[in-house]
Amino acid sequence: MSTVSNAMDNIEVRPLNFDVDKIEGQNPVWSRSHPLFSIYINALAIHVPYFERYLVKGLRSVKDQVKNERLRQDISRIIGQEAHHAKNFIAINKFLAKRYPEVVKLDGQAKDYFEASLKNDDIKKILGIIAGYETFTYMAGMIILNNYDQWMQDADPVLRSAWVWHQVEEVEHGSVAFDVFRYFYPQDHGYRRAMIIKAFFHIAAETIPGYVTMIKKEGYLKSPWKAAKAFGFFCNFSYQLAKSALPTLGKNYHPRNHPMCSTTQSPIAISWRKFYSSGEDVLQMDNEQMEKMMNTGNPV
Numbered sequence: 001m002s003t004v005s006n007a008m009d010n011i012e013v014r015p016l017n018f019d020v021d022k023i024e025g026q027n028p029v030w031s032r033s034h035p036l037f038s039i040y041i042n043a044l045a046i047h048v049p050y051f052e053r054y055l056v057k058g059l060r061s062v063k064d065q066v067k068n069e070r071l072r073q074d075i076s077r078i079i080g081q082e083a084h085h086a087k088n089f090i091a092i093n094k095f096l097a098k099r100y101p102e103v104v105k106l107d108g109q110a111k112d113y114f115e116a117s118l119k120n121d122d123i124k125k126i127l128g129i130i131a132g133y134e135t136f137t138y139m140a141g142m143i144i145l146n147n148y149d150q151w152m153q154d155a156d157p158v159l160r161s162a163w164v165w166h167q168v169e170e171v172e173h174g175s176v177a178f179d180v181f182r183y184f185y186p187q188d189h190g191y192r193r194a195m196i197i198k199a200f201f202h203i204a205a206e207t208i209p210g211y212v213t214m215i216k217k218e219g220y221l222k223s224p225w226k227a228a229k230a231f232g233f234f235c236n237f238s239y240q241l242a243k244s245a246l247p248t249l250g251k252n253y254h255p256r257n258h259p260m261c262s263t264t265q266s267p268i269a270i271s272w273r274k275f276y277s278s279g280e281d282v283l284q285m286d287n288e289q290m291e292k293m294m295n296t297g298n299p300v
């Protein structure tokens with residue numbers, strides 16, 4: 001069995017709280033390596049905490065019906081991880097709103113949308129949407145960690161640390177929502193596929209208004225070249241997400257067998273987990289600390 005399976009076998013709840021007051025220069029464009037990446041991920045994440053709370057409540061409502069003890073344990077752990085993600089992302093949204101006031105409205109709309117969906121959707125749809133969404137948080141986790149050097153090698157310590165933490169944990173619990181859906185609806189492959197497609201378009205629709213607001217504020221719409229670059233990045237990331245999701249539509253797919261991680265784990269994920277376990281500070285990792293982490297982790 002590959003080391004990847006080991007990562008998914010050890011889902012750990014880490015109650016971290018990132019301090020937005022310590023963000024360098026209070027600048028939301030936190031990646032110097034790739035400013036557009038930081039703008040894109042800021043925009044995408046506006047709605048994420050409300051999906052995470054939807055996931056927490058949805059999975060909690062079915063947990064006691066799961067007779068498989070291992071899966072029940074994994075449900076408890078994904079709930080723990082996502083609850084902490086949501087708390088941090090809501091704090092980050094408040095920080096983002098200082099520079100982009102429209103974030104307040106977008107945050108409120110996302111909250112209303114997911115709260116209404118939780119009230120109105122039947123349990124099959126709730127579990128389907130959770131599994132669909134978690135397909136992309138898992139894929140994005142792999143894509144972002146694989147592009148670490150290009151997208152955030154030089155970046156603000158607080159927000160980079162928050163994103164590395166989040167992506168490591170998204171990969172770690174990347175099979176739980178899938179396993180829960182399959183536990184209750186083992187034959188409903190068509191429904192699962194439809195929910196993946198629905199989640200993809202929903203994520204894009206949630207991201208676009210925040211992204212346009214942010215690139216406008218940061219001056220990307222002042223020249224056609226810069227605007228093309230900004231929309232090009234959006235399209236490129238969406239394309240990578242869609243492409244990586246293709247194997248998930250297969251009838252025999254399981255997250256542990258996804259080609260992106262069926263042979264090896266991200267060295268950053270391996271190192272980060274070891275670094276965290278050894279009691280190192282993972283809340284504010286500057287470039288030097290990140291290098292130390294990679295050396296300490298000694299990935300193989």
Ligand SMILES: [Fe+2]
Pocket residue numbers: 052081082085086137166170
């Ligand atoms: Fe999350």
Ligand SMILES: [Fe+2]
Pocket residue numbers: 082134137170173
């Ligand atoms: Fe997740």
